Amino acid sequence: MPDGVPIYLDYAATAPLDPRVADLMSECLRDPALQGNPASTHAPGRTAAVRVESARGQVARLIGAQPETIVFTSGATESVNLAILGAARAAADGMRHVVTARTEHRAALDACRQLEREGFTVDWLKPGADGSVDPGRVAAALRPDTALVSLMHANNETGVINDIAAVGRICRERGLTFHVDAAQSAGKLPIDVEGTGAALLSFCAHKLGGPKGIGALYLRHRPRPALQPLQFGGGHERGLRAGTLATHQIVGFGLACELARLGLATEPARIRALRERLWTGLQAAAPVAQNGAAEPGLPGILNVRFPGVEGESLLFALEGSLAASSGSACSSATAEPSYVLRALGLSDLAAQASLRLSLGRDTTEEEVDRAARLLVVCVRRLRAALPAGAIEAIA
Amino acid sequence: MSEPRATYSPLVRELFERLPHAGDLAPGPGTVVHGEVIALDRGAWVRYEARIEDGRVADCAFRAWGCPHTLAAAALVASRMHGRRIDADAVFDARRLATELDAPPEKLGRLLVVEDALSGMLARALALQST
Numbered sequence: 305m306p307d308g309v310p311i312y313l314d315y316a317a318t319a320p321l322d323p324r325v326a327d328l329m330s331e332c333l334r335d336p337a338l339q340g341n342p343a344s345t346h347a348p349g350r351t352a353a354v355r356v357e358s359a360r361g362q363v364a365r366l367i368g369a370q371p372e373t374i375v376f377t378s379g380a381t382e383s384v385n386l387a388i389l390g391a392a393r394a395a396a397d398g399m400r401h402v403v404t405a406r407t408e409h410r411a412a413l414d415a416c417r418q419l420e421r422e423g424f425t426v427d428w429l430k431p432g433a434d435g436s437v438d439p440g441r442v443a444a445a446l447r448p449d450t451a452l453v454s455l456m457h458a459n460n461e462t463g464v465i466n467d468i469a470a471v472g473r474i475c476r477e478r479g480l481t482f483h484v485d486a487a488q489s490a491g492k493l494p495i496d497v498e499g500t501g502a503a504l505l506s507f508c509a510h511k512l513g514g515p516k517g518i519g520a521l522y523l524r525h526r527p528r529p530a531l532q533p534l535q536f537g538g539g540h541e542r543g544l545r546a547g548t549l550a551t552h553q554i555v556g557f558g559l560a561c562e563l564a565r566l567g568l569a570t571e572p573a574r575i576r577a578l579r580e581r582l583w584t585g586l587q588a589a590a591p592v593a594q595n596g597a598a599e600p601g602l603p604g605i606l607n608v609r610f611p612g613v614e615g616e617s618l619l620f621a622l623e624g625s626l627a628a629s630s631g632s633a634c635s636s637a638t639a640e641p642s643y644v645l646r647a648l649g650l651s652d653l654a655a656q657a658s659l660r661l662s663l664g665r666d667t668t669e670e671e672v673d674r675a676a677r678l679l680v681v682c683v684r685r686l687r688a689a690l691p692a693g694a695i696e697a698i699a
Numbered sequence: 700m701s702e703p704r705a706t707y708s709p710l711v712r713e714l715f716e717r718l719p720h721a722g723d724l725a726p727g728p729g730t731v732v733h734g735e736v737i738a739l740d741r742g743a744w745v746r747y748e749a750r751i752e753d754g755r756v757a758d759c760a761f762r763a764w765g766c767p768h769t770l771a772a773a774a775l776v777a778s779r780m781h782g783r784r785i786d787a788d789a790v791f792d793a794r795r796l797a798t799e800l801d802a803p804p805e806k807l808g809r810l811l812v813v814e815d816a817l818s819g820m821l822a823r824a825l826a827l828q829s830t
Contacts, residue, residue, distance in 0.1 A: 612764065614742070614764055614765055614766060616766040616767060617715075617765070617766055617767050617770060620707065620715065620766075620767045621715075653739060685718075688721065688722065689718055689721040689722065689761075689762055689763055689764075689770065690762060690763075690764050691735065691737075691744055691745075691746040691762040691763065691764065692762075694744060694764045697737075697739070697744075698739070698764065
């Protein structure tokens, strides 16, 4: 890590572009033979289309799918929107009920809220204390008019994993469309999409070392779920996602998926060990607690809270040294606590005293040790200035 | 989840980095008074402590929980209390602190907590002096 560059522990927000992907994309952008529109029938177009289809295969292999099940989008947010809005709107007359969870990503929450505005009823399931959604609760929420169940595979804030195979079985038995948001888990955990029972599965490139601005929606082949497109014009991607395909983005996505797939044999264990090393190092800042169950969890996400520590001050103290995400939903103007952490039962103050540390491809033991030491120093310094009783009051 | 978007002035950065006068008063002569405001809903908890000698602040320390602006304001005020008469007119009000620290408007509520904690401490000191 060069001097002056913060330790990057925000892989759950986005992973740095893999240099091999960057090189390939750059080649693709410069290669005169790849400048055609992949939808064109002339030679340059066909050449580009060959590369697109090759990448489609790489993307599909990451989740154990066939290439023809993959629809390219602009990213996971679009995939999630296309899945939720598209499937619900395409459902048969009278099927106006959707089941999801309160801890979903904003992309899913906002798409479901849009459905409510359109007259759908949405059941917002509460996770258990461990952060996961009980499949039994999903089953209990189903109604004769349920059109769609949408759940994330792994939570983007806590890394907690939902039992999507169990939910998939429930949905399959009842012939329901099940959408899985796998934006955080694709490439981090082995996924056999056929085995999950998912009819739709969303993921993207930039969480796994690919470029931003490209994602995919898996659309089960048989039985194929009904899906209404969100945009029109040109019939690309079998009429489900109009727009000229971005060859370089898709090629980069393909390689990122290929690299992630090859890394699945070793990377999860390596990253999990780093996460445990980080957690061990943070014990010197006790009291410190983990938000959400550690297992089953994504190998690279550690969501911790430091009782008595104010979130904005902690991030400011770390500024320039460590890049991570706070338990607040953004601006200091609102400092709104994370809805995910609140859904786990944390108070607003406890949520604001939390930090998501997410590790990935380039994270090293040295960085983890340095990050732990840095955090311990900052937490101790802020606590040294606290009024008596603050640690207990802000836990 | 995301990084904070607030920007911090050089003075806030400098004070936050050092947190001068954070902690407890050093032992010494005089009368010790304190003022404390706990306003978790507003995002701040500030406690001042001062040693008063001959109607003046001989030493002042603070403890605080809050955002960088809150901590910086608390430290700034503690630094400037030294040698001040407890009945002096000039107090550190929140608006003046906000201007000096270039704090965004939404931080005013937290700076009011700083002001209230200081006012409470000075009121105690004055009350003690009059007895």
